[in-house]
Amino acid sequence: MTVLEQSLIRDIGLASAGNLKIDWVEAHMPLLRRIREQFQTERPFAGKKIGICLHLEAKTAYLALAVQAGGAEVAICASNPLSTQDDVAAALVDRGIITYAWHGATADEYRTFLNKLLDFHPDALIDDGADLVSTIYRERPEQAKEIIGGCEETTTGIIRLQAMDAEGILQFPMMAVNDAYCKHLFDNRYGTGQSAWDGIMRTTNLLVAGRTAVIVGYGWVGRGLAMRAKGLGARVIVTEVNPIRALEAVMDGFEVMPIVEAARYGDFFVTATGNRDCIARPAFEVMKDGAVLANAGHFDVEISKPDLRAMSKSVRMVRSNIEEYHFHDGRKMYLLAEGRLVNLVAGDGHPAEVMDMTFALQALGLREVVTGQYRPGVHRVPEALDEQIARMRLEAWNLSIDTLTEAQQRYLNSWTD
Incomplete structure (x- = not known):
């Protein structure tokens, strides 16, 4: 079957308009663009299926394309029936990503899209509100054994995941991207x-x-x-x-x-x-x-x-x-x-420059989970990865900062100085 035959979208004829939106955000997301280029060389997701559930608009689409560049076969559904942009959904299908979403989906259609994505049998997830993870544990618990791990986008999702972890039912690692400083300090606030x-x-x-x-x-x-x-x-x-x-x-x-x-x-x-x-x-x-x-x-x-x-x-x-x-x-x-x-x-979501940081964290966080050795449960984004994103953002704005001298480093790490 072709990608279009596997997908559920409104109208593939809208793809050209959606591609223009994706091209616009690509021009304003230098961090994710740089990561996409790295992924094309490194191929960290080669042979893997990645399932993504996020607000389906242009910035999310560019994240999906970055993950695809890492060698993954990608399927995506929407985390909100009213935030889906039908032209962007069409553009994703046009670019080889299986897509289950349309604007104004009913509650039944929304559940159908979630389950269609899980029928894809992803090896790893990028989730929003823990919709995919909670659907697995409510309706398809056996499928949890197939999941290497994933990343979570929102406070609401982390609350749900932590409740699952506390009950001892979360069988794979989930990276709490929302709790990274470069996410909640900038994405949530600004x-x-x-x-x-x-x-x-x-x-x-x-x-x-x-x-x-x-x-x-x-x-x-x-x-x-x-x-x-x-x-x-x-x-x-x-x-x-x-x-x-x-x-x-x-x-x-x-x-x-x-x-x-x-x-x-x-x-x-x-x-x-x-x-x-x-x-x-x-x-x-x-x-x-x-x-x-x-x-x-x-x-x-x-x-x-x-x-x-x-x-x-x-x-x-x-x-x-x-x-x-x-x-x-x-x-x-x-x-x-x-x-x-x-x-x-009622709007276009966060500014592209802000989502560039968040989705850079998602992309690198997913690589961390898929290629690392994490126990089941909820995990914080490593501090080094968080700082890497901040430095990349500063570099993209042509800004530089001071570095500690050796004497300063010794002073901070000693109790005798």
Whole structure:
């Protein structure tokens, strides 16, 4: 069978448009371009099948092509039905990568795509939200024996993997790429900080300056969201359950209060916790008319859609990616992107330069897992690999830094100096 015959996509005729998108990000992803060239020579994945589940857009496509250059046979599916770009999916098939994805997939179609990818019997994985790994353990546990290992992209996925590891059921190593410094410090903070507000602004066409933005969660994503909201001229309120993070938000110059108090003031609400029901009925009951609700976490559970529906007399789409919930008391709430990742559903995702670092970590992390000797469980990215990516990024920007002298190194490693 041809790659096209094995794939499930909307329209191969869209490939030329998708190829243009991939060519654009390639020009702005020098780290991954350099790794792709290394892989072409080294062939670390020769004879291996690699399964990838990520948001299927141009930057992800270039990661898949880098893995393919390493000698792998690659199959890919989407980690979110609304972030898939059909032209990019077509371009991947055009470039020899088996693809199972189309924009707007139903829940059943989404599960079909996951299982189709697992029918490919990959030797290693790049996962997002642990969707592939959790599907294996829920539905196809015998297949776990076939997996050498893999890499995980998100906080949500690492939480799931750590729960599996704690229960003793994770039978292969997974590299926690999300926890690498060059991922969470830059991708989560600067990438999401910029791209989420880009998605919110282009979708609503509303002014942020002078308004109140409520950021739910002050992890690395929340920090980035708050920083960018402040830069746009918003008053920023942070809600948290962690006292240390709450204290950090205060010292960063933001107001901190419980969500039911912040709900009275907010014009924009953005969730970034990785948990469910972070904005629910008690907050909805006191919100202003016209509040805008968006989610920057992995799954569409952070804003309680069941509560929104239960409180509404009608729901309608008033603008692309904006659902209006008309409450029985007359107030209207606006939910963006169905409560899914606003930066990818209503925007183009993270800037290419940021994803260049993250996907460079994914590519090198996958090589580390496939060629190394790791026990089953969740593993941190090696510090040396993390620093390698940072140095590559600096070099790409023509920046240099100091190095320690021998005397300085001795001083740091001695207690007698």
